[in-house]
Structure formats: structure tokens, C-alpha cells
Amino acid sequence: MLSYTLRRLLLLIPMGIGIVVVTFGLMLLVPGDPAAVLLGQEASAEAVASLRRSLGLDNPWYVQLWDYFTGLLRGDMGVSIFQNQAVSAIIWSRLGATIELAVAALVVATVIGVALGVLAAMRQGSWIDTGAMLFAQLGVSMPVYWLGLLLMLFFAVQLGWLPSIGRGAPLTEAFADLFRGNVATLQHALTYLLLPALALAANSAAVISRLVRASMLEVLREDFVRTARAKGLRPPRVVWRHALRNALLPVLSVVGVRFGTLLGGAVLTETIFAWPGLGQLTIAAISQRDLPLIQGLVLTFALLFALVNLVVDLLYAVVDPRIRLD
């Protein structure tokens, strides 16, 4: 497994190079000059040309690309055109918020999705099944920004139960406080996290619930389930201990892929809930054509996605002893 992990980690290098080249190419093709955006509508052509020179944007594309790669080798992701700060520092300051939101959404999606999928499979054809699948249909079809606004309207504006915007203490700090016996910080952090995590999780919960239902229906018809029942095991034990474990393998692979969707969804969710993560930053960077920042963000998202999928692949071998990684 170690050599497999190393091989997969080494594969990240060509992947990173490919991503940088593709992003760079796309940004060259998209119209819109960062220097002109930076200076605004009232700037003269001379001022824009002068800024292009000072930003190095008038260099040929291959020089710009080469400079970027050599910078990366030194651990330098460049400087944001608009914020005039190191891209790595900007991304690092916001990475925690996005990971926290994506992981929270993944947990919420998995818990809701698995629970609904199992219930629907156990009561196939009943109103529970219909209700669960209706939820799944809604979850898949509702855009995340729309759901976000609705959740905010209901829970923050109408009921006043939860804050509408912002972020509490980072969860790492909140858990550290918890171990020191202070629950309040965690409670406070969770009140801010709940609505964005729910909005972001809905789509994934829907997909997971449909998958669990289909997978459970298949497993519940297997011989070993019949045997377990014949042995007189109580139905909940048969379902949750025996059937679900076997039904979860395809779910695991989906959870890995969903992480990418969650990162994409975070871009919109963060904008709605003023969550200070990479998503908000991405929207701003694209609309400003802040090329170094866009490059850094795309690279970060891609690495996160690749690493999560690597972890999922490694987990396969843990969950299913039949799978060997070498």
C-alpha cells in the first residue's frame, strides 16, 4: 500500500502541471484585461499599458508561464494583482474555512443520505420511501444559491434561530476549547456552520440517499441477509450491521467524488452566507481576472480533490478486504 500511495502522490506532479497549463490557456483565451479591470473604466489606454508592463502582462505567454513554473518550484505562487499579497498567504488564510465547510457538508450529506436511503429501502413502496425519494429529487434539482437563500429566510429571518451570515470560531479552536471544558465556543461555531453546511449538503445527501437505497435493495435480497434473518437476528441488526456494511462500498466512491462537487458548491454557498473561504475568493478573482490568484486557487482545489480521492481509494482496502492496492 505504501508504494501505491507514493505512486499516486507522484502522479500529482504531472496533474499539477497540466492544470496550470490548461488554466493559463483558458485565461489567455477569455477576453478581459486584468490591468484594465484594476484601473477601472476611467483609466486611459496609456495608463493600462503602463500597468500591463509593470505587472509583466506584456511578456509573451511562454515567458509568463515559465516564470510561473519556476516560481512554483521555489514555493512561490506569485502575488495577487488586486490584493498585492502573496497568493499562498491569501489561500492559506482561507483554506481552513472552506475545508471546514466542505467536511461539515460531507458529514451532513452522508448522515442524511445514508439514513434516508436505508429507511427507503427497508420500507420500499411505502410513504417513507416516496417521501425520501421526493426529498432526493428536490435536493438534486434545487440550485445551491436558491436553497441557501430559502434556508436563510426561514431559519434566520423568520424564526431567528440561527445567524444569517458569517463564521464563528474555527472548529479546530472550538474543539480545543471543548477539551478544556468550554462547550460554548463549539455551540457558537456550529450555529454559524449549520445553515451553509445544510445548503451545501442537500444535493449530495440526495445523490447518496438514492445510491444507498438502490444498493441496500440489492443487498437485502442476498443470501447472507436471508441467512442472518433465518438465524433469528433482530431486523435492525440485520440491516444496520450486516446489509449496510456491504451496501456502503459504492457509497464510499461517490463520497470521494462528491467532495469535488462540494468544493464547487462552496463557491456559491460562501458568497450567500459570507463564509470567508476560498469560494468567495474564487468568484472575486475570476471577475477581476486576477490570474496568479486564479492559478493558485485552481491548483489548490485540484490538489484537495486528488488527495481526498486518494484517501477514499485507500479506505476501500480497509472496508473491503477483497481489494488489494499494489
Place this chain on the structure above:
Amino acid sequence: MTLRSTPTRSRLLAATTAIALAFGATAPASAETLAQLTVGTDVDAGTLDPRLARDTTAFRVADLVYSGLVQLTPDLEPVPELAESWDSPDPQTIIFTLREGLTFSDGAPLTSEDVVFTFETILDPDFNAPQRALYMPIDSIEALDERRVQFNLSMPFAPLLSYLDIGIVPKALVESGHDIALNPVGAGPMRLASWDRGSRIVLEANPNFWGDAPVVERVTMQIIGNNTARAQALEAGDLDLIQSPLAPQDISRLSRDDRFGNAIMSGLGVTYLNFNANDPLLADPAMRRAFAMLVDQETIVNDIYEGVDTIANGVILPSSWAFSDEIAQPTFDIEGAVSAFAELGWTDSTGDGFLDRDGERLSVTLATHSEDPNRVQSVEYLQAIFTMAGIDAQVRLSDWPSFSTGYVQQSEHQIALLGWLNIVDPDRMLFGQLTTDGPLNWGGYSNPEVDAALQEGRASLDQEARAAAYQTAAAIIAEEVPYYIISFQGFQLFYNADLPIEVTASPRGYLRGVVLPD
């Protein structure tokens, strides 16, 4: 506009009574102060260096953190700020005298050298100040002594005073390498307490402010990119104040809600159609006029924008001293437009429902940017009207950078819908935009009479003569339609009605009318 609210709730604020005695002197008997004001804003500031500011948040924060030579009142009148007075010995010279004992928020003295440094850096082409063009008529700046500074102009330039509210920065600190873009130090009523990039900017009262102490101890600018989410956060009680840009639908709802006070007034922006006079189809003013007759301002302003803007009659804002209601642009008249096209040779000779001339169909592209759904809807509505009139109208939508810098500014458009903001003086929206070869004249419009009138408008120091010159230019522009102004943009501010302080709104969204005593 000043609105007084009554304190009834103290949830978000710690309303305190200011101590009435200061060093034996009697201060006002009691004045209510607010411990914390949370303001929703649409974007994070790109920089907090006023010389490089380019977004609404940067301008609004810079206004609180820095002070300029003058301050513009909500009515856009320049009044003394750091400069206690100024004098013009001749039309090309202005001498400002600074107040005595001015300091920056770090306690360092503010002198005429700081003023010279601020404007010399803005004028330095390598500094890339976005607003450099506004100050180009400044030939040189001299510090006459510690408190007097002289501006030498290359020509008489009347709008300059309106632009001199830009914040003065500390020369010594900047030259020592301190980055005021991230850690600003100014002479405004507030100073930076913290800046959580992309999330919030927290300001606190500046104890060294030269004027009356602020009535708000801390201001948090909370960044919420989505307009509707920002409105809902106000409704949820998580914000105390929000202001333009806001969605028309949210404005209607909030203005009916008595939990919120509001200030709804004329803004400093216009939404307009830019006709490309370089395009062979639109080179003839008569052709542009015929297209302009197809613009249904009534529906766009009252239905699409739900009446938050007002119908425009020309290029001069109604809040300006130069405004005249006698200026008249073409008004909506489909039949009149079809007749005008017919006079120009465009008729439906083939019976296919489209106008044509010499075998060529009358086709035009309407463009705008995709970020603003109301502009998109306006363009789509215009497309429908154009089609009814027999024009093969296409719509081109793209994001703002592609649309502005990659399309309109390259003069590739035919008819583009966009806007101008911050029109504190008519010159700011007209001179660079509509004089022959002006740097912002993307449609290539040229008329010597307009050139002369706009030149006179900026050179004359007599406001009546200026107004007459701008009205002359506006009348020709309304006739020849290089610009068709659809609407004068409105400005809206909503605040928690329980705030125990006075809220005086400024059409630029500046907050001094909120944080400073009246």
C-alpha cells in the same frame, strides 16, 4: 437627507451617555453613542490606500479613515476639511491653508509636505492610480510652508475642488516602507482595528481626529457578495445598515417594513446606451435617433427596476447645479421610429417582417454584462421591442471584464448598455467620454460644438457659465444620441430603526453622516 430614529431596543448596541465634562469645559449635556455599527457591503476592499481605491468598499472605508483637503457634502458642495480655507490668486493657481495642529491617527503631524506627496504620487504614471486622469490638469504642487500648499494648473479647471476630497497619506510613513494599502494611517474620524480579508473590516474611533469625536465607537464592514443575502441579513438583525447596490425587489420589500428606516434618493450614476458612432450603421445621428425612439424607458425604469431609478432626460444628473428639464432625448415611439427608418431607406421590401435596404437586413447587436440581472432583462426587453419594429436584434452577454475591457473599450460594440458612477461634477461623465478622441470615448463620437462646450464647462470658474455650457452640450448630445441615458440611478440606504443615532445618507454611500455627530 437626515432621518431621526428613536431608541427602543438595545440588543446590538450599548447606548451610552457621553460624559459631559471634558477638562473643565462643558460639553453637550448628553449625546448618545453607539458601541458597534455593522454595515453590510458588497465587495471586499482591494486596497485601503485612498490613492489606489477603485471599489465601493475601498472608497467608503477610505472616507472614514482618511481626510481630504475638502469634504463633499451630501449635496456635493466642497466644504473645508483639512484645508480651513483656499484662495485663487489667478484661475490657474489655488493656495490651500491647512488647519492648525493636524495629526494622523498615529499621532504624527500632517503638513503640506504630505499633501504634495499624495498628489505627486497620484500623478506619477508609474504609480498607476486609477483616478489619475481626474488630476491631470495639475501642473505642479508646492509646499509654501508647513500649512500652505499651492496647486499650479496647466489650465483653469473648475471640477478640481470636487476631486480634492481624496485622502491625504502620511509621506514619512509611506517612504519608510509602511504599506498603507493593508495598514492604513490617515487623518479621518476612524482608524483600522482589524481586516479579515474577504470577511470584514473593523474600524474604531480615531482619538486624534481633528474634528468632533465620532458617535460610533466601532464600525464593522461585513462583506456579503449577494445583494439579497445582504438584505436578508439586515432583516435577520445581523446587520444594522445596508445600502446600494441592492436588488430592486429587496428595496420594495424593505421600504414597506417599519422596522427599518430608509433614505431613498437620487444617486450619482446613470444607466445608458452607448452607441458606437464608428460603426457604419450608427455613424448617422438620424439612425441613432431612430434606434433611441425604441427605448421604452417607462417599462425599464418602472417595471424592470421597480421604480428605484428615475427616467432620464439627458446627460446631466437632476441633483446637479447644471441640470435643466428642458433637455429632451427622443422618447418611446415605435411608429415614429419605423417612419424614421423608412426616411433613411430602411423598409420591409421583402415582406419577411424585417426592415432592409439595398438587399441588406437591418441587424444590430445589443450588449451588456451578465452580472446584473436587471441590465440583462432590459437588453432582452429592448431586443423584443427592436424585433417588433422590424429589426433583427441580437443580444450579446458576457461577464464584466469581457464586456467592458474586451469589447466596449475596444470599440467593438454597436449598442451597449452600461453605466457611469460617482458623477460628482458633470465634467466627470462628459469630458473624457464625449470629446473628440477623449480617452473614454469608446464610441468615437465627434462634434466640435460639443468639444467647445465641454472645454468651456471645465475651464470656466463661473458656475452659471459652466451650467450654460453643459446644457448646450447636453442638448446636442440628446439630439445626436452618442449616449442615450435610460435612467438616473437611485441610491438607497436601509438601517435598523432602533439605532440611537442620526443617520444622514450620502448618495455615494459614504458613512460620515452616520458616524459623526450632526
